[in-house]
Amino acid sequence: MKARFFARRNRFSAQIRSCALLTALAAGGARIAAQDTAAADEEPVYTLEPIVVTAQKREQAAIEVPISMSVYDGALMDQLQIQDMAELSAYVPGFEAQLQSPNNPGFAIRGITTDSGDAYEEPRVSVFLDGVSISKSRGSAVELFDMERIEVLKGPQSTLFGRGASSGAFSLITHKPQNETSAKLTIGGGNLTQYHADGYYNTPLVEETVLLRVAASYRHRDGFIDNLEPGADDDLNGVETIAVRPSLRYLLGGGGTFDLSVNYQYDDYTGTSFLQKVYAPEGRSQPDVFAYGQLNRGDDLGVERTVWGATGTFTQPLGANFELTSITAYREFDAYEEFDADGTQAYLFEFAEDARSKQWSQELRVNWEAGSQWEGFFGGNFFYQDAETRVPLRTDERILFAQVSPSVAASVNPSIQALNAQLAPLGVNLPLVEAQPAIIDGQPNLSNTTLPYGMWAALSIQAQLAAGVPPTSLQLPTPDQVPVLDAYHEESYENFGEQSAYELFGDTTWKITDQFSLTGGLRFTYEDIESGYRVDPADPTYMAMILREAAEPGNLQFAATDGKMTASESYTSVVGRLVAAYQVTPDFNTYASYSRGRRPAVITITDTASDPHFEELDAETLNSYEIGFKSFLLERRVQLESALFYYQYNDFATSVIRDGAVVTESAGDADALGAEVSFNALLMPGCTLFGNYGWIDGQFNGEDTVYEGNTFRLTPRNSFALGLHYQVNTEYGSVFVAPSYTWKSRIYFTDDPNEKDLSQDSYGLLNLRAGLTRPNWQLAFYVKNALDEAYLIDAGNTGRSLGLPTYIAGTPRLYGLELTIRL
CATH class of the missing domain: 2.40.170.20 (TonB-dependent receptor, beta-barrel domain)
Incomplete structure (x- = not known):
C-alpha cells in the first residue's frame, strides 16, 4: 500500500495542476508545458492535464471521480481575483453563495439552501476546511487565501462528508x-x-x-x-x-x-x-x-x-x-x-x-x-x-405604533364604528384610529404619545359590557388613563x-x-x-x-x-x-x-x-x-x-x-x-x-x-x-x-x-x-x-x-x- 500511495502522489505532483488554464502564472511566467513524449526534433504537443482531488478520501485525477464537482486551484483564484465565497460561486454551476455579512452567509447547491443562524439548526451544505466541518452558519464564511484548491461537490455527499452534506459539500484545502x-x-x-x-x-x-x-x-x-x-x-x-x-x-x-x-x-x-x-x-x-x-x-x-x-x-x-x-x-x-x-x-x-x-x-x-x-x-x-x-x-413604541397603525385601523375601526352606532343614543362617539406613516418629511413620527383614545375606550367599553354593566352605567376612561407609549x-x-x-x-x-x-x-x-x-x-x-x-x-x-x-x-x-x-x-x-x-x-x-x-x-x-x-x-x-x-x-x-x-x-x-x-x-x-x-x-x-x-x-x-x-x-x-x-x-x-x-x-x-x-x-x-x-x-x-x-x-x-x- 505504501508503494502505491506514494507512487500515485509522485505521478500526480508532476502533472499540471491547473488544467493549463493558468500555468503561466503558476509557473512564474513559464510557457504552458508540453508533453514529454515529443521527440527532440518534433514540434511540442501542448495539452491539458487533470487536476488532482481528494473528494473520495484518496488522491485521484478529477476525471476519474464519478461525482459532479467543480475544482479551482489557487492559481486560478488569483487569476480571477477571487477573495471570498460569493465571488467564487459566480464561476461554479449549481452553486450560489450569498454574503450579507460574514455573520450571515447563505449557501445553495442545486437549489437547496442553508442559511439559518439559529443555534439548533443543521446545515444542508457542508463547508469543510482541511477535512474538518466548519458548517455552522455564523462561522462558515472564511477568507480564501493560500488555497491549494477548492472542491465543490454537488448532490448528496453524506457518505463522504457526513450528516450535514445532504445537498453538497464545499471543501477547502x-x-x-x-x-x-x-x-x-x-x-x-x-x-x-x-x-x-x-x-x-x-x-x-x-x-x-x-x-x-x-x-x-x-x-x-x-x-x-x-x-x-x-x-x-x-x-x-x-x-x-x-x-x-x-x-x-x-x-x-x-x-x-x-x-x-x-x-x-x-x-x-x-x-x-x-x-x-x-x-x-x-x-x-x-x-x-x-x-x-x-x-x-x-x-x-x-x-x-x-x-x-x-x-x-x-x-x-x-x-x-x-x-x-x-x-x-x-x-x-x-x-x-x-x-x-x-x-x-x-x-x-x-x-x-x-x-x-x-x-x-x-x-x-x-x-x-x-x-x-x-x-x-x-x-x-x-x-x-x-x-x-x-x-x-x-x-x-411611538414610532412603532405609527408604522402598524394602518393595520390596527383596519382591524379596530369596524368595532369602534359598531359601538358608536350602538351607543349613539347615549351620545358616545369614539374617534377612529388614524392610519399614519412612521416618518413624515424625513423625520420620525413622534406624535403618538399614548395609545389612540378611541381604541382604548372601545376596549374598556367592551370589557364592561362583557361583565354585564348596563349601557347607561358605562364609564369612559379619561385621557390620562390611556396607556403611554414608551420612547424605549x-x-x-x-x-x-x-x-x-x-x-x-x-x-x-x-x-x-x-x-x-x-x-x-x-x-x-x-x-x-x-x-x-x-x-x-x-x-x-x-x-x-x-x-x-x-x-x-x-x-x-x-x-x-x-x-x-x-x-x-x-x-x-x-x-x-x-x-x-x-x-x-x-x-x-x-x-x-x-x-x-x-x-x-x-x-x-x-x-x-x-x-x-x-x-x-x-x-x-x-x-x-x-x-x-x-x-x-x-x-x-x-x-x-x-x-x-x-x-x-x-x-x-x-x-x-x-x-x-x-x-x-x-x-x-x-x-x-x-x-x-x-x-x-x-x-x-x-x-x-x-x-x-x-x-x-x-x-x-x-x-x-x-x-x-x-x-x-x-x-x-x-x-x-x-x-x-x-x-x-x-x-x-x-x-x-x-x-x-x-x-x-x-x-x-x-x-x-x-x-x-x-x-x-x-x-x-x-x-x-x-x-x-x-x-x-x-x-x-x-x-x-x-x-x-x-x-x-x-x-x-x-x-x-x-x-x-x-x-x-x-x-x-x-x-x-x-x-x-x-x-
Missing part, C-alpha cells in the same frame, strides 16, 4: 508546508479605499523533518452605500478582515506525516445596507437602495466576529495496503452584529445578533487496497457542538443548540474490469440533539395587546418563557451511495449514480408570540439520481464535463419570519431536474478558454402548503460563466489579459411565496485582469463589475414583517492595481 524555502507577497489597492495584502513564507525548520508555513491575509474596503444619518462616518457594506494561518508539518518515519495548523480570522465590517423603498431619507425626495440610506445608530451598526480553530492531521502507511488517517480539531467563533431591520432613520425595529459556538471533532479513517481490483476506506468519527444565539430587539423598549430571545454525533462509514470500489467499476458506500449516524429557548420578561407594554394580541400588557414581540425551555431527542440514520463507472477510453469516463442524503431532524421553537413551544421537524431526506461524463478531447486540448440530475427532497424545512422572529417550518416536499456542463479549451499555446452552464427546474410540490409550486430561493434557473486567458511572451516579460463574464437569470429571495418584488432580474458581471509577469514578480490591473451593474444580493428580511421589506445591494465597480513578488 490549504497549502501544506514543503521542504523548501519560498515566499510570496501580494499587495494591492484601488477605489473605495481598497487595500489588501496576502502572502506566505515557507521554510524547513529541520531539513527533511520539520517544515513551517505561515500564511496571512488582510483586506479593507470602504462601504459603497452612503449612510446619511447625522454623525455617521462609515458608509454601509464596508469590509475589514485579517486572517492568519501558521502550520507545521512533521515528516515521520515510514512515509508518515503529522500536520498541525491554526486558523484565525477577525472581521470588523460596517453596517449592512438593509434599506427599504417606502420612506426617503431626510433631505431626499425618494429612497434609492443602490446609493444611499439613513440608518440610525450610524457607526454602531456592523459586525465584529472572531473565528479560530486548530487541526491536527496524522497520516501513516500501515504496510503495503493500508494507510491510517487521524484528524483532530477544535474550533470556536464569537460574533456580534448590530443591524437596522426596518431600513429607516426611525428607531423602529432595531436588532442585534450575539452568537457563539464551540466544537471539537475526531475522525479515524483507514484507506485500503486489495490487489488491483479493490480499494476504499472505512472509519468513524465523533462530533460535538455547543452553540447559542441571543437576539435583542429595541424600539420606540427592549427585549430579547435566546436559542441554544447542542449536538453530539457518532458515525461509522465505509466506501468500496470494485474494479470489475479495466473499464467498469462499481462503488458503494454507507454511513451510519447516531446523534443526540438538544434545543433550548428562553425569553425573559421585559418591562410590560400595552403594545403587546396590539402586536401579538396578548390578553394583558407584557413583552412586545416575544412571549416570555418560564426560564430556559429545553427539548432533546436521539436519532439514528443510514445514508449511502451506489455508483457505476465506465471508462470508454482513458480520456472519456462515464458514470451513473444514486445517492441518499439526510439533514438531521430539527427541534425548533414555534408560536413565539403567544405560546412558545417546541416542534419536532422530521429529518429531511434527499434521493438523487445522476448520470454524467468527464472527458479530454482533441488530443487533450479540450476538457469537457457534463451531468444530468434529478432529485426528490422530502420534508423540506425553511426559515421564515413569523411575528418578527425567525422560525423554522416545513415547506413540504420538493423535486428538481437539472443539468450542468463545463469545459476548458487550449485554443493555442498561451490562450485558453473556459466556460460552464447550469440549468435547474425545481419547485416545492407539497400539497396543502403555501409553498406549493414555488421555486427555490437563491437559485437561478439558468446561469453561465465564460472566461479567457491569453498570454504572449515579450522581451519585457509575459503580458497577459484575462476577461471573464458571469450571468444569472432571475433569483427569488423568498420561497414563502416567490414575490417578484423580492427578486433580482437576470444580470451579468464583466471582470477583467491584465498585467505583466516576470520570473519573480507580477504587476496586474483588475476591474470587477466593469459595467457597474446594479443588482441585489437579498430582499425581504425581517423588515418584511412590518411592511418594510429591505434590500441589500451588490458590490459596484471595483478597480485597482496589484503587485505580486515571489522569492
Whole structure:
C-alpha cells in the first residue's frame, strides 16, 4: 500500500495542476508545458492535464471521480481575483453563495439552501476546511487565501462528508508546508479605499523533518452605500478582515506525516445596507437602495466576529495496503452584529445578533487496497457542538405604533364604528384610529404619545359590557388613563443548540474490469440533539395587546418563557451511495449514480408570540439520481464535463419570519431536474478558454402548503460563466489579459411565496485582469463589475414583517492595481 500511495502522489505532483488554464502564472511566467513524449526534433504537443482531488478520501485525477464537482486551484483564484465565497460561486454551476455579512452567509447547491443562524439548526451544505466541518452558519464564511484548491461537490455527499452534506459539500484545502524555502507577497489597492495584502513564507525548520508555513491575509474596503444619518462616518457594506494561518508539518518515519495548523480570522465590517423603498431619507425626495440610506445608530451598526480553530492531521502507511488517517480539531467563533431591520432613520425595529459556538471533532479513517481490483476506506468519527444565539430587539413604541397603525385601523375601526352606532343614543362617539406613516418629511413620527383614545375606550367599553354593566352605567376612561407609549423598549430571545454525533462509514470500489467499476458506500449516524429557548420578561407594554394580541400588557414581540425551555431527542440514520463507472477510453469516463442524503431532524421553537413551544421537524431526506461524463478531447486540448440530475427532497424545512422572529417550518416536499456542463479549451499555446452552464427546474410540490409550486430561493434557473486567458511572451516579460463574464437569470429571495418584488432580474458581471509577469514578480490591473451593474444580493428580511421589506445591494465597480513578488 505504501508503494502505491506514494507512487500515485509522485505521478500526480508532476502533472499540471491547473488544467493549463493558468500555468503561466503558476509557473512564474513559464510557457504552458508540453508533453514529454515529443521527440527532440518534433514540434511540442501542448495539452491539458487533470487536476488532482481528494473528494473520495484518496488522491485521484478529477476525471476519474464519478461525482459532479467543480475544482479551482489557487492559481486560478488569483487569476480571477477571487477573495471570498460569493465571488467564487459566480464561476461554479449549481452553486450560489450569498454574503450579507460574514455573520450571515447563505449557501445553495442545486437549489437547496442553508442559511439559518439559529443555534439548533443543521446545515444542508457542508463547508469543510482541511477535512474538518466548519458548517455552522455564523462561522462558515472564511477568507480564501493560500488555497491549494477548492472542491465543490454537488448532490448528496453524506457518505463522504457526513450528516450535514445532504445537498453538497464545499471543501477547502490549504497549502501544506514543503521542504523548501519560498515566499510570496501580494499587495494591492484601488477605489473605495481598497487595500489588501496576502502572502506566505515557507521554510524547513529541520531539513527533511520539520517544515513551517505561515500564511496571512488582510483586506479593507470602504462601504459603497452612503449612510446619511447625522454623525455617521462609515458608509454601509464596508469590509475589514485579517486572517492568519501558521502550520507545521512533521515528516515521520515510514512515509508518515503529522500536520498541525491554526486558523484565525477577525472581521470588523460596517453596517449592512438593509434599506427599504417606502420612506426617503431626510433631505431626499425618494429612497434609492443602490446609493444611499439613513440608518440610525450610524457607526454602531456592523459586525465584529472572531473565528479560530486548530487541526491536527496524522497520516501513516500501515504496510503495503493500508494507510491510517487521524484528524483532530477544535474550533470556536464569537460574533456580534448590530443591524437596522426596518431600513429607516426611525428607531423602529432595531436588532442585534450575539452568537457563539464551540466544537471539537475526531475522525479515524483507514484507506485500503486489495490487489488491483479493490480499494476504499472505512472509519468513524465523533462530533460535538455547543452553540447559542441571543437576539435583542429595541424600539420606540411611538414610532412603532405609527408604522402598524394602518393595520390596527383596519382591524379596530369596524368595532369602534359598531359601538358608536350602538351607543349613539347615549351620545358616545369614539374617534377612529388614524392610519399614519412612521416618518413624515424625513423625520420620525413622534406624535403618538399614548395609545389612540378611541381604541382604548372601545376596549374598556367592551370589557364592561362583557361583565354585564348596563349601557347607561358605562364609564369612559379619561385621557390620562390611556396607556403611554414608551420612547424605549427592549427585549430579547435566546436559542441554544447542542449536538453530539457518532458515525461509522465505509466506501468500496470494485474494479470489475479495466473499464467498469462499481462503488458503494454507507454511513451510519447516531446523534443526540438538544434545543433550548428562553425569553425573559421585559418591562410590560400595552403594545403587546396590539402586536401579538396578548390578553394583558407584557413583552412586545416575544412571549416570555418560564426560564430556559429545553427539548432533546436521539436519532439514528443510514445514508449511502451506489455508483457505476465506465471508462470508454482513458480520456472519456462515464458514470451513473444514486445517492441518499439526510439533514438531521430539527427541534425548533414555534408560536413565539403567544405560546412558545417546541416542534419536532422530521429529518429531511434527499434521493438523487445522476448520470454524467468527464472527458479530454482533441488530443487533450479540450476538457469537457457534463451531468444530468434529478432529485426528490422530502420534508423540506425553511426559515421564515413569523411575528418578527425567525422560525423554522416545513415547506413540504420538493423535486428538481437539472443539468450542468463545463469545459476548458487550449485554443493555442498561451490562450485558453473556459466556460460552464447550469440549468435547474425545481419547485416545492407539497400539497396543502403555501409553498406549493414555488421555486427555490437563491437559485437561478439558468446561469453561465465564460472566461479567457491569453498570454504572449515579450522581451519585457509575459503580458497577459484575462476577461471573464458571469450571468444569472432571475433569483427569488423568498420561497414563502416567490414575490417578484423580492427578486433580482437576470444580470451579468464583466471582470477583467491584465498585467505583466516576470520570473519573480507580477504587476496586474483588475476591474470587477466593469459595467457597474446594479443588482441585489437579498430582499425581504425581517423588515418584511412590518411592511418594510429591505434590500441589500451588490458590490459596484471595483478597480485597482496589484503587485505580486515571489522569492
